[in-house]
Amino acid sequence: MxxxxxxxxxxxxxxxxxxxxxxxxxxxxxxxxxxxxxxxxxxxxxxxxxxxxSYDLLLATINTVTFEDWAKHLEARLARASDDRIAALVEGYFSFAADHPNLWSAIYDHRLPTDMAMPDALAARRGVLTDIVVREVATVLPDAGKDRAPRLARSLVATVHGHCAFALNGSFALMGETAPLDMATARVKEALAAAGATLPA
Amino acid sequence: MxxxxxxxxxxxxxxxxxxxxxxxxxxxxxxxxxxxxxxxxxxxxxxxxxxxxSYDLLLATINTVTFEDWAKHLEARLARASDDRIAALVEGYFSFAADHPNLWSAIYDHRLPTDMAMPDALAARRGVLTDIVVREVATVLPDAGKDRAPRLARSLVATVHGHCAFALNGSFALMGETAPLDMATARVKEALAAAGATLPA
DNA sequence: TTGTAAATTGAACAGTGATCAATTAAAAAA
DNA sequence: TTTTTTAATTGATCACTGTTCAATTTACAA
The missing domain is CATH 1.10.10 (Arc Repressor Mutant, subunit A)
Known part of the structure; x- marks a missing residue:
């Protein structure tokens, strides 16, 4: 003992x-x-x-570690990216979930009790993932619209999350969809293009 | 008894x-x-x-009923829609989740054991929701591209799902986002526009 | 009225998160 | 070095869970 x-x-x-x-x-x-x-x-x-x-704090902390691992995975993926860093970002989002489905799902399976807020320290550590996306989105946006990067980045994360969630929980399979990553990437690029971003050919 | x-x-x-x-x-x-x-x-x-x-089949059936309620909610929302039926669809998706957060979350909280597939009868009943979206997407697409409606519809459902999930589980609040519905609607319209859809001004 | 088949029960089992008095070990004081 | 104090660690205990299944009760047919 x-x-x-x-x-x-x-x-x-x-x-x-x-x-x-x-x-x-x-x-x-x-x-x-x-x-x-x-x-x-x-x-x-x-x-x-x-x-x-408490049990909830243990789970929230484990999932925060997973968030950090995920962010590291994204940075590593970006480091070996071609000129299309946006595609690499979406691919990195998906591949972490595919490589560690149980860890990824646990992040969203666990909900804190309604009367319990996420501790600031944990929330801050989880923020690193969104920060990466904001940074990459800002890079491709024109100077005139870089202030819109945070909101657009959050929305793109939600977009990719939706596709990733459906891919992992079987919803896409049930609907007959076989290329969720391609779909997510297409949606992200459309949104960036609509915001005037410069994307590789 | x-x-x-x-x-x-x-x-x-x-x-x-x-x-x-x-x-x-x-x-x-x-x-x-x-x-x-x-x-x-x-x-x-x-x-x-x-x-x-089994417990899992009971849950899967309850959630299937929720799916059907959700589809009815969408049809009712569409029935009182203006000319912008796509916006009504996204709004209906969100408002059902907002009105019944526990029912909506339960659909995605419950995962069948890996060795157990969703019974065909339940999967078919759940399909009504996607069918509505496919129908509405096909309506706004040009004749030349209507065959792309099913895949695009699935992707748009995933897009809206991601935004809705982040809105309800607090992720958006943590990121500082206050208008998830507007964001989701914008992403959907961008994707439809990119596919050549005719949308109201 | 009797026999049979089906529905219903609820105790039993192994597991869960949570609590907290009792124990044990480390550090501080004498 | 002993004694005291403080803190960490334990595990039995509680109320609960999904699941099973022999025993019971009911409905219906013969």
Whole structure:
């Protein structure tokens, strides 16, 4: 059984998050449980509640880590992109979800209780993903319209999210759609073109 | 306690679905339970399993009823629409979700086990919603491109879904977006315009 | 009236999130 | 070094979940 001498608080927190994310990746939101995480790291359930305060905060923190992993994935994808960075961005959005479907779904499966707001610290960490999109959108917009980048970027993220969600939850398959990524990319480019963006041929 | 003399099988099925949908609307997916539905209609848990076979099938059926309610809502919204039926469609999509957030969310919160496909009968009933969108999209497309209506409609549904999901789950609020409906409508109209659609001024 | 087939029950099982008195270990004080 | 204090850790306990299925009850046919 775990003891204080084994792990500092920071180490314990990292241990719980790492094992929690692993369990989430394996079995998804529906099969996730605090008890199973505790068992795997050799601590009792109560310890997780000591460290994270509640089940919801544990989940929100695991999902925030996933957000950060996702943002790293996007940056890596952009780093090896051709001249079409917008296409790379959409592809990176999809491929992270495809590579880690359970982690990606957990972000949207978990809803905080109505009386509980997302802690500012976690919200800020999640913001990095949108920031990347805003930056890339601003790059292709004409100087005259760069101030519209934040709102347009949010809307494009929602657009891609919708396509990605339907691709992963089977809605697209049920409708007979076989190329969700192409569809999402087309919608994004149309919207950028309508905003006067300069896109590669 | 419920007896056979009280309700025929069809009546019992309808009773379970009605009370199940009511419970879902009240407490959402997280607070839903078969036991609570059984208690409210005065039958034992086992009866729900007799009628629906499993928890997942009960949920899938309740959500299918919600799909049908949603489609009716869309048709009613279209019936009182101005010349801009596309805007009415997007508004109807959003307003159903806003009016019944727990019912709407339950559709996407519930995922069938990976080894269980959506029964054909339920999938067909859910299709009515997409059919409406395909019909309206085909109406505004030029004759030369009407064959593209199904794929474009699916993509537009995904686009609006993304915006609606972000509006309801708080993602847009966290990003500072205050007019998700306007954003969704703008994206849809851009995509239709790019496809050569005739839209009201 | 009796027999049969079907519907209905609810206790039982293994699991969940959550709590908190009791224990144990580390750090501080004597 | 001992003693005291503080904090971390435990795991039994509670009320709940989906699921099963032998036992019961009901409806209907013979």
């Amino acid at each position: 775990g003891r204080r001498s084994d792990h500092s608080r920071a180490e314990l927190e990292a241990l719980i998050l790492a094992e929690g994310q692993r369990l989430m990746a394996e079995g998804g939101f529906a099969r996730f449980s605090a008890r199973e995480v505790a068992k795997r790291i050799g601590y009792a359930v109560g310890t997780l509640y000591n460290v994270f305060g | 419920g007896r056979r003399s009280d309700h025929s099988r069809a009546e019992l099925e309808a009773l379970i679905l009605a009370e199940g949908q009511r419970l879902m609307a009240e407490g959402g997916f997280a607070r839903f339970s078969a036991r609570e539905v059984a208690k409210r209609i005065g039958y034992a848990v086992g009866t729900l399993y007799n009628v629906f076979g």
